[in-house]
C-alpha cells in the first residue's frame with residue numbers, strides 16, 4: 407500500500423540552496439527574517455546562484471548585467487501584441503513566452519557552465535519585462551524598457567506602471583520578492599529539476615516550473631485569495647462564508663501547507679507589510695478581513711496562513727492587477743528555480759521514481775470486431 411501519496415515526507419534529493427528546519431526557512435544558511443529585513447532582491451539572486459553574499463562592486467556589476475539583459479527580442483514583442491488579451495491568464499502568456507525566448511537565444515542548447523550562467527541572467531532579467539510588457543499591451547499601452555539606475559523591484563513597477571514607484575512601494579515589493587525567492591523542493595522547483603535531470607535545457611526547465619507554479623494548490627493560490635476576499639467583500643460575511651466552506655469541505659486558499667504545520671515563517675512578514683500598506687493607502691478593509699479570516703480558520707481548523715494569504719492584500723495595496731499576482735511570484739521564484747537547476751546539472755542523475763500498479767491484470771485482448 408502506497409504510504410507517501412503526493413510524495414509527502416519523501417527526501418528526493420540533497421540541496422544546499424534553501425532549507426526548512428523546525429518551521430524556519432533559510433537561503434544558503436541565512437535566515438529569511440534577516441534577509442527580508444536587510445537585503446535587496448538582487449543580493450538574494452546573487453546569494454542563491456553564487457552561494458555567497460556579494461560585495462558592493464560585485465552587486466553593482468550584477469545589477470548592471472541584469473539591466474542590460476532586460477530588453478526583449480523585437481520578435482517576441484511583436485508576438486505579444488498578437489496574443490489575445492481577453493480571457494487569457496498572464497501565467498499562460500509567461501509560460502509561452504519563456505519557451506519562445508529559447509528560440510531567440512543562440513545558446514539555448516549550450517551546456518557549458520558559462521552559457522548556463524548567461525542564460526540564467528537573461529531569464530531572470532527578461533521574465534519581469536515579459537509580464538510588464540503583456541500587462542501594458544492589455545491596456546493598449548506600449549511596453550517600456552527599464553531604467554538602469556533603478557533597483558530590480560522598482561524597475562518592475564516602473565515597467566508595469568510607467569511611473570517610478572515611491573520608496574514605500576519599492577521597499578514592500580522588494581521584501582515580497584525576497585520572501586518568495588526559494589523554498590526547498592516545492593512543486594515547481596521539483597518540476598524544474600525533474601525536467602533538466604533529463605539533461606534538457608534551462609528554458610525547458612523554467613517553462614515546466616512556470617506550468618507547475620500556475621496551479622491553485624501552489625503559486626496560483628495568491629490570486630484566488632484576493633478573489634475570495636473580493637467575493638466575501640464585507641467583514642460581516644466572513645463567518646457565514648467560512649461556515650459554508652467548512653461544511654462543504656472546500657479548500658480555503660492561502661491556508662495550510664505540506665511542510666509547515668505550525669505556520670509559514672514568511673506569513674508574519676507579509677501580514678505586517680499588509681498592515682503597513684493598509685495604513686499608508688487608507689484601504690484597510692482587506693487587511694482587516696484577512697486578520698479575521700486567519701483568526702477563525704486557525705481556531706476552527708487549526709490551519710495557519712501560508713505565503714500566499716497576506717501577499718494578496720499586499721499586492722492589491724501596491725495597485726497590482728489581481729491576475730498578475732502569480733506571475734509576480736514567478737518573477738521572484740525564477741531565482742530559486744535557476745539555483746536548483748544549476749545544482750541539478752552539477753550533480754545530475756535522471757529522476758525517475760516508480761509507480762505502484764493498481765490497475766487490472768491479465769486481461770484478454772478482444773479483436774475490435776468482437777467487442
Ligand SMILES: CC(=O)SCCNC(=O)CCNC(=O)[C@H](O)C(C)(C)COP(=O)(O)OP(=O)(O)OC[C@H]1O[C@@H](n2cnc3c(N)ncnc32)[C@H](O)[C@@H]1OP(=O)(O)O
Pocket residue numbers: 412622623624625627656657658659660661662663664665707709712713714
Ligand atoms: C506557495 C505555495 O504553494 S503555498 C500553498 C498554496 N496553496 C493554497 O493555499 C491552497 C490551499 N491549501 C491546500 O490546498 C493545502 O493545504 C496544500 C495543497 C497547500 C497542502 O496540501 P497537503 O499537504 O496535501 O494537505 P492536505 O490536503 O492533505 O491537508 C490535510 C488536512 O487539512 C485540510 N486542509 C489543508 N489545507 C486546507 C485548506 N486550505 N482549507 C481547508 N482545509 C484544508 C485538508 O482538507 C485535510 O483534512 P482531512 O485530514 O480532514 O482530510
Ligand SMILES: O=C([O-])CC(=O)C(=O)O
Pocket residue numbers: 588589591592593624664665712713
Ligand atoms: O513549499 C511548498 O510546498 C510551497 C511553498 O510554500 C512555496 O513554494 O513557496
